[in-house]
Every structure is written in C-alpha cells, then in structure tokens.
Amino acid sequence: xxxxxxxxxxxxxxxxxxxxxxxxxxxxxxxxxxxxxxxxxxxxxxxxxxxxxxxxxxxxxxxxxxxxxxxxxxxxxxxxxxxxxxxxxxxxxxxxxxxxxxxxxxxxxxxxxxxxxxxxxxxxxxxxxxxxxxxxxxxxxxxxxxxxxxxxxxxxxxxxxxxxxxxxxxxxxxxxxxxxxxxxxxxxxxxxxxxxxxxxxxxxxxxxxxxxxxxxxxxxxxxxxxxxxxxxxxxxxxxxxxxxxxxxxxxxxxxxxxxxxxxxxxxxxxxxxxxxxxxxxxxxxxxxxxxxxxxxxxxxxxxxxxxxxxxxxxxxxxxxxxxxxxxxxxxxxxxxxxxxxxxxxxxxxxxxxx
Amino acid sequence: xxxxxxxxxxxxxxxxxxxxxxxxxxxxxxxxxxxxxxxxxxxxxxxxxxxxxxxxxxxxxxxxxxxxxxxxxxxxxxxxxxxxxxxxxxxxxxxxxxxxxxxxxxxxxxxxxxxxxxxxxxxxxxxxxxxxxxxxxxxxxxxxxxxxxxxxxxxxxxxxxxxxxxxxxxxxxxxxxxxxxxxxxxxxxxxxxxxxxxxxxxxxxxxxxxxxxxxxxxxxxxxxxxxxxxxxxxxxxxxxxxxxxxxxxxxxxxxxxxxxxxxxxxxxxxxxxxxxxxxxxxxxxxxxxxxxxxxxxxxxxxxxxxxxxxxxxxxxxxxxxxxxxxxxxxxxxxxxxxxxxxxxxxxxxxxxxx
Numbered sequence: 001x002x003x004x005x006x007x008x009x010x011x012x013x014x015x016x017x018x019x020x021x022x023x024x025x026x027x028x029x030x031x032x033x034x035x036x037x038x039x040x041x042x043x044x045x046x047x048x049x050x051x052x053x054x055x056x057x058x059x060x061x062x063x064x065x066x067x068x069x070x071x072x073x074x075x076x077x078x079x080x081x082x083x084x085x086x087x088x089x090x091x092x093x094x095x096x097x098x099x100x101x102x103x104x105x106x107x108x109x110x111x112x113x114x115x116x117x118x119x120x121x122x123x124x125x126x127x128x129x130x131x132x133x134x135x136x137x138x139x140x141x142x143x144x145x146x147x148x149x150x151x152x153x154x155x156x157x158x159x160x161x162x163x164x165x166x167x168x169x170x171x172x173x174x175x176x177x178x179x180x181x182x183x184x185x186x187x188x189x190x191x192x193x194x195x196x197x198x199x200x201x202x203x204x205x206x207x208x209x210x211x212x213x214x215x216x217x218x219x220x221x222x223x224x225x226x227x228x229x230x231x232x233x234x235x236x237x238x239x240x241x242x243x244x245x246x247x248x249x250x251x252x253x254x255x256x257x258x259x260x261x262x263x264x265x266x267x268x269x270x271x272x273x274x275x276x277x278x279x280x281x282x283x284x285x286x287x288x289x290x291x292x293x294x295x296x297x298x299x300x301x302x303x304x305x306x307x308x309x310x311x312x313x314x315x316x317x318x319x320x321x322x323x324x325x326x327x328x329x330x331x332x333x334x335x336x337x338x339x340x341x342x343x344x345x346x347x348x349x350x351x352x353x354x
Numbered sequence: 355x356x357x358x359x360x361x362x363x364x365x366x367x368x369x370x371x372x373x374x375x376x377x378x379x380x381x382x383x384x385x386x387x388x389x390x391x392x393x394x395x396x397x398x399x400x401x402x403x404x405x406x407x408x409x410x411x412x413x414x415x416x417x418x419x420x421x422x423x424x425x426x427x428x429x430x431x432x433x434x435x436x437x438x439x440x441x442x443x444x445x446x447x448x449x450x451x452x453x454x455x456x457x458x459x460x461x462x463x464x465x466x467x468x469x470x471x472x473x474x475x476x477x478x479x480x481x482x483x484x485x486x487x488x489x490x491x492x493x494x495x496x497x498x499x500x501x502x503x504x505x506x507x508x509x510x511x512x513x514x515x516x517x518x519x520x521x522x523x524x525x526x527x528x529x530x531x532x533x534x535x536x537x538x539x540x541x542x543x544x545x546x547x548x549x550x551x552x553x554x555x556x557x558x559x560x561x562x563x564x565x566x567x568x569x570x571x572x573x574x575x576x577x578x579x580x581x582x583x584x585x586x587x588x589x590x591x592x593x594x595x596x597x598x599x600x601x602x603x604x605x606x607x608x609x610x611x612x613x614x615x616x617x618x619x620x621x622x623x624x625x626x627x628x629x630x631x632x633x634x635x636x637x638x639x640x641x642x643x644x645x646x647x648x649x650x651x652x653x654x655x656x657x658x659x660x661x662x663x664x665x666x667x668x669x670x671x672x673x674x675x676x677x678x679x680x681x682x683x684x685x686x687x688x689x690x691x692x693x694x695x696x697x698x699x700x701x702x703x704x705x706x707x708x
Binding site: 103163164165166168169171173174212213214215217218251253254271272273274291293294295296298299300303304306307310321326330332 | 402457517518519520522523525526527566567568570571572605607608612625626627628631645647649650652653654657658660664680684686
C-alpha cells in the first residue's frame, strides 16, 4: 500500500499534535452533491449503489474532489447487517428503510444466521479494497457500522420508528430476549468491522443514532454495554498502525463521561453539548469529534464561518479535536455552504495548534 | 369558586410536603382514549374541538373519570397563538399542522397584530371558565402555551419540521429578525397565559418542545431567555393563591441548572435524564415533574409498575416531585397500561413521603 500522505485525522483521534484541526463531514458522500445524485440515478437504487463496489467507491471519493477533507468514509449503510442476515431490507422512495421479516420472537432470534463478512458482506470489503486503491494514500478511510441498539430498532420495528414501541416493549417486558438479539448483532458487528479493517479501513466508527432515545439506565444496559463489547473485540492494530475507534451516540451528551471509559479512542459529539463541556467531561481520556449544528449550513457563508470559529474556540487549544458536523449533512444544503465550512476550518484552526 | 379538594399537585410544585407523589400525564386528554376519539369525531376537526368550549371541557375531564389524577390540563394546542395572529393554521389528517402564511421577512414580523386574549382567544378563556365550573374543585386546572422558540419553528417553517432550515438560517444569518419575532411571541404568550390565570388556570406550563434542537449558546439566547421573560411577566398570585409556573424543554437535560434560575417554580424533565441527576443539578431551587419514558407504556403492566418504582426511587425521598411521563402519552398505548402507571404511583409513592 502507498504510505499515507495526510494522517492528521488519525493523529487527532489519538490525541497527537497536528498543525491544524482535521475535518470530515458525516454523510459527506450524499444527496447534497449533484454528482452523488447522478451516480445514485445510474445505480438505480440505494442498495444497488451500496452493493456495487465501483459505484460505492465513486461516491466515496466525490467529496474529496470538491473539498479539502482529511478523511474518506466508506459509502454504505448501517442496515447492511440486517440485509446480510436475510431479513429483507428495502428502501422505498420517501419512506425510508423497510425490513420485510422483522425479528420479534425468541424463535426469530434463534433463527438468525452467523455471518461471515467476507461472504455475505463481500461487496463491502470489495468496496473498501477498491477505495483504498483509488485513494492511493491521500487520506485515511473510515469504516463503520450501526450500534447494536440502533440496528435493533430497525430490525424489531420493521423500519424507522419514532417511539420504538415494539423494541421498548421487549426491553421492559422481555429484557432477556432483547439481550439475545443485541448479543447476536454485537458479534456480527464486531466481525464486520474487523473485516473492514483487514480489507483496509484505517479507523472505524460506530453510529448509535438512537441511543439518545433511552433513559440512562436502559442506555447503559442496552446500548453502551454492547458498544463496549464491540470495542473490546476490535482489531486495534493493522498494517503496523493503530486503528482508532470512534463511538457516537446522538443525543448522548449527558453520557460522555461514561462513554469515555468504553475503550474507544474518540467520541462523536452532537451540537447540543458544548465541546468545552464535553472536553471537561471526558477528562483527556479520548479525542472528540464534532460538532457544528448541520442546520448552520442553511445560513449564509459569513454566518457559517462565525459558527465554525465558535466550535473551534469551544474545544480550545491543543490536540484531540476532529472537526465535523454534529450529525449528517442535510440533503438540501448548498454545496458552497459546505465549502465555506471546510475553508473556515483550514483558516481558523491553526491558531489552536500553535 | 368551590374550594380545592385536592391540592397535592400545587403543593408539590411549591415543594411543600404531601402524603404521596401527585401525578398527571402530558396529553392525558388525547387519542389513546376511545371517549376522546368519539368527541373528536363529533367535533369534526381538531381546531373545532379546541374552539368549542363545551367539547374542550368534555375531553379535558375524560381522563379524570378513568384515572386517579391530581390535575386537569386545559385541552388546547400550542398553535392557538399563530392561529389568533391570523397566520392561517390548518391541521391536515396525518400531516400535522400547516401554517398558510408563514413569517419569514421583516415585513412579515412588522405586520403581526397585538393580541387581546379575551377577544381573539376568547374561546380558550371560555373553556377555562367552563372547565373550572365543571371541575368543581376536584383537582386544579393547568393552563399552558408553547415556548416562543417552539411556536416560532411552526410560524417560520410553515408547519412541523425536522431540521428547522428556515428558522435556523434566520437565527444565524439574521439574528435580530429572529429576536423581533420571538419578542412578539413572548408578549403574546405572556398575555395569553395571564388571561388563562385570570379565567381560572391554577398553574401554568410552558412547553418548549423544540428547544433541545439548539446548541447551548443558541438555546440560551433564543429559547431560555424568552421563557425567562414570560415567567417574569406572569401573574404569580390569583384568588389568594400562588400560581406555580412550570417550564419544560424536551431534550433540555443538560440545561436544568440554568433553567432552575429562570424564576419558574418547577421544571419538566424528559426520560433521558435521571431524576437523581436532575435533582442534584437544580439544587433544591425548583420542583421536578416527570419522567417515565412514554414508551414504557407499551410494555405489560408488571413492567410498567417496575419502571414507576424506578422513577420514584430516582427522585427519592421528600417533597417537590410531580410524577408524569417524560413527554406526551402515545396515541397507540392501551388505556389499561396508563391505569397500571397511575395505580403504581398511588401505591408506591407514599413510602417516599413518610
């Protein structure tokens, strides 16, 4: 493999000094980019785009052509695991994901197969290998998966949900069944992330999009615990280099101190927690990634720049900050507004690393 | 007026001792009750139900017939103010609210009329007077309004929203315009709540449903500040009795210490913050109201009882707790499950007031 030309992102995740704050954007390969929409149209369907390594590679690289970003993230979806488990995943236009065969009973859980990621999820590993080749060492590649809790919400509800009626009924009414499902997803997710690392992912991130919908005791028992198990099972060094792990619970600002003890190298922080507060909470144990409100990108470029300045100042001086949005970039944001953000980080962040 | 026969709720809000923990449910007069759905059908439309005092009174009293609750809450909506401002409010089936004439420019804000609540919102005051008469002192009546920030999201976006694209673009790009709109809504809301108090509301609550979508600095500047202004302008005594004020920012768990300095008597707490944590954060300055995850009511009665026990234990011993859900009761919850919750509070809470 070509040696890495820009390792700012990996260094910041390990709290090593860098000359400026590295950045990438959650969902940077996405619908806000016209070139993404063109490739998506060519693919025909969202899952086809995920499952065709050449096209997944194409959209992964698109944002790097436009913006001075410090990492690429594999183009994929957190629901590849339910898809590989044979639960019948479909994306309906404007409807979000649908799972044809939701998992609701003990028999449903027993029936779940054990995955071999290089077989059932081979298309993901092929995409990782192809992206690494095409990146040619420009920036590191991030692999990812959904948290077991978050994936379970789709698997049990049969799609997206607001109130998580069935999974919460299970959590409170039949907790041992919920634990069996989560343990199965945890094993599959750990193997999946490790396969991504062996295929070439240089950092991994776990997206716990719905952990913030739990009360604190349930969060600890049904989400945090399984993310901790994943981190404990990860390959932490590959190709002679540490592979940093990032955990991100959206709405988890109140639990950052606990997340900091999970074994992860870095935590994602959404915009509802000030980075100064977050930094104090984690006490130097982990790096932080975030946290501009993605809706700031609806405002004009001058306002975006001012808010980037505020986020950089809230983290303050020293190592251990990866700039990012606090959640995925919205599909209706103008690409020039993302550019204003990227350029502001390049211009304003060196002062915090003097 | 008949003297109040059950003042546990008012006492708890003022942190005075009570023999057990009083309770009510957010959205207790709502779609989960078949008798509500019957009255709603009779009314023809949601706004007709709000605007017909006899029907609003009927649904307000329905949950008190079923459950041993310690407060009634006026049946109304947080969007009565935009409706009264002439912005053209409609509720479309399955679509949520729509505002026909959203407020987006300086001219739009200038054009907003000053409200006289006893004129444009007379139907609300008539409902309050009628409910007080029909309650006949059984339990106190809560009046309410939306927070200026929360109401502004509908007024600017033209309806419900996920990302608040237009209002956040205004907040960051034209903050002085956002402030003019919020100041106008604050005056109208203060007058509106005071009119409810004069008509007979014995406590008032401000629902800040969307404050939790803001980053902390913006929350302070665009939501908390205006709620503090409302509290400062409220009639705090009526008919020889203190009228407690409750503020509730959903997703505001990280800001409870700041909210505790707002002048309110009590704070609503959603389920993502443990009441022990919340109680420590507010340091005895306010009472707390909450916070069972409303989705717990999807679980079987035995599990509901265990979770009620957990919430009561998390607040612990002593005065100053009003039991409630952490958000409105979901429309698809079985009424018997709400009963299990109510009965558990009656049975289990006296131990915390010994």
